[in-house]
Amino acid sequence: MLQSIKKHKAVSTIYARLPSRIRLGASVYYSFRKLIKKTGFLSADELASYQSGQLKRIVAHCWENIRGYREHWEENNFSPDQLITVSDIEKIPFTTKEMIRDRLDDFSCTSLRRLRKVSTGGSTGIPLSFYQQRRNELIELAFIHEIWAQFYPPIDLKTKRTILRGKKLNGPVGYDPLHGLILSSFDLTGETIGRYVEAIEYYKTPLLHAYPSSLHLFTKLVEQLNLKINHRFQAIMLGSEILYDFQVSQIRKVFDAPLVNWYGQGEKTILAGYCNHNTRYHAFPQYGITEIITRNDSRAKSGETGELVGTSFWNYATPFIRYRTRDYAVQGDPYCPECRRHYQLIDEIKGREHEFIVDKKGKLIALTGVSIVCGSFKEVQQFRFYQETMGEITFRYVKKPGVVKVDTGFIQKSLKEKIGEFFHINFQEVDEIERTSSGKMMYLVQKLDTGKFTGDER
Numbered sequence: 001m002l003q004s005i006k007k008h009k010a011v012s013t014i015y016a017r018l019p020s021r022i023r024l025g026a027s028v029y030y031s032f033r034k035l036i037k038k039t040g041f042l043s044a045d046e047l048a049s050y051q052s053g054q055l056k057r058i059v060a061h062c063w064e065n066i067r068g069y070r071e072h073w074e075e076n077n078f079s080p081d082q083l084i085t086v087s088d089i090e091k092i093p094f095t096t097k098e099m100i101r102d103r104l105d106d107f108s109c110t111s112l113r114r115l116r117k118v119s120t121g122g123s124t125g126i127p128l129s130f131y132q133q134r135r136n137e138l139i140e141l142a143f144i145h146e147i148w149a150q151f152y153p154p155i156d157l158k159t160k161r162t163i164l165r166g167k168k169l170n171g172p173v174g175y176d177p178l179h180g181l182i183l184s185s186f187d188l189t190g191e192t193i194g195r196y197v198e199a200i201e202y203y204k205t206p207l208l209h210a211y212p213s214s215l216h217l218f219t220k221l222v223e224q225l226n227l228k229i230n231h232r233f234q235a236i237m238l239g240s241e242i243l244y245d246f247q248v249s250q251i252r253k254v255f256d257a258p259l260v261n262w263y264g265q266g267e268k269t270i271l272a273g274y275c276n277h278n279t280r281y282h283a284f285p286q287y288g289i290t291e292i293i294t295r296n297d298s299r300a301k302s303g304e305t306g307e308l309v310g311t312s313f314w315n316y317a318t319p320f321i322r323y324r325t326r327d328y329a330v331q332g333d334p335y336c337p338e339c340r341r342h343y344q345l346i347d348e349i350k351g352r353e354h355e356f357i358v359d360k361k362g363k364l365i366a367l368t369g370v371s372i373v374c375g376s377f378k379e380v381q382q383f384r385f386y387q388e389t390m391g392e393i394t395f396r397y398v399k400k401p402g403v404v405k406v407d408t409g410f411i412q413k414s415l416k417e418k419i420g421e422f423f424h425i426n427f428q429e430v431d432e433i434e435r436t437s438s439g440k441m442m443y444l445v446q447k448l449d450t451g452k453f454t455g456d457e458r
C-alpha cells in the first residue's frame, strides 16, 4: 500500500506544475467568494434590490438574444418591462425541462465565449443537455466553498480533501495532486476497506467529501470489521444526494466531525446549504432566485411542500428562468435567526420526482419519511426498494455477513407504520445491490411515472 502511495507522490510533482486550468479561473473564483462574503449579511431589502438587478439583467439578455424565451414569453403576454421589483418574477411563465431538452439551441445563446455542453439526468429522470461557460464551474465552486468555509475557514482552490464519490479508478484508492485522496465508491467491500482506512491515515486531509450512500456503506464496513480511524476530519461534506436520517446516525458512529449538506442541481438554478448553526438549507440569494410552488402554482407558505423553481443569475449560455426542477421541498422562513442571514430557508428536501412511492390509492409517499426506520434493520447490509405496480413494493436486501436469517416480519411491521395500509410488501434477498453508473447507491428504483399521481405528501 505505502509503495503505491509513494508512486502517486511521484506523479504529483509532475502535475503540480500544470494547474493552468485552475490558475485561469482563479480570478473568477476569488471574485465570487468576495461577492458572497460582502453581501452575505445584507438586509432583506438590500438583497431584494440586488436580486431584482440581476433578474432584470438576465431577462433582458434572454429577450434580446434567445429566440425560445422571447417566443415563450410573448405567447404568455410577458415582457421585461413588467419587472419592477423582484416579486414581479411571478409574472414570468414557468420553463420546463422538456422545453429546454426539445429545443436546446432555441433556448441558448451559443455565440458566447468558452462554451461547453454539459449533461445531467443520469440513471432516472429526464436526461438534459445544456450549455454553460467555463467560468460557471468556478462560480459554482466559489458558492460551494462558501458553505464549507463556515466549517473550515481556510478552504480554497488548493485545499486537498479525501473524496469518496463516483470516480472510477484503476483500483480502490488513488491520489490526484489537484484534489487529494480519491477513494472509489465502486470498489467498496469488506476486502478493500482496510486500504481505504490506511490511505486516510496516511494523507490526513482536513476534509472528507462523500456521497451519503457511499459513506453510509463505508462506515458500516468499518464498524463491522472493528477498524479504527484515528484521523479526525475537520468536517464531512456530503451533497449530491438526499441525506437520510439513518445515514446520519450510522456515519456519526464512526466519524466525530460536523456533517455538512447542501442542495443543488446540475442546472445550477438553486444552491442551498447548512449554516454552522442548524441543518436547514439556506438558499444563496446571490446565486439565483429560489421559489417553492404548490400544486396550484402559488407560492408555498412556510411549512408547506411544493416544487422547487429556480432562476439562475449566472448562466447566460442556456439561461434557466423560473425553471421547474421537479424536486420537492418544504418552505422555510426568509431569515435564519441563528446565523442572521436573510436567506430563504428550505426546511426539508423531500426528494426528486422518482424518490416517491405510490400506494394503492395513488397517494405519493416520500422515501425520506419511510427511510427513517431503515436504520433499525440491524441484519441488513444494504437495501433497495423497487416499485412497478401501485400499492406494491419490493424490499431487496443483502444480509449482513454472519446473519443466518433476516427477520422480515419486523421490517414489514416497521415499514407499514410509515407507509400505511395501502401497500403490499414483497421481500427479496439478493447477493448484491448494484451501484448506479455514477457510483451512487439508489434506494429506490421507481418504474411508475410518479408525475401522473397527485399525492397528499407533496
Ligand SMILES: [Zn+2]
Residues within 6 Å of the ligand: 275, 276, 277, 278, 282, 336, 337, 338, 339, 340, 341
Ligand atoms: Zn443559519
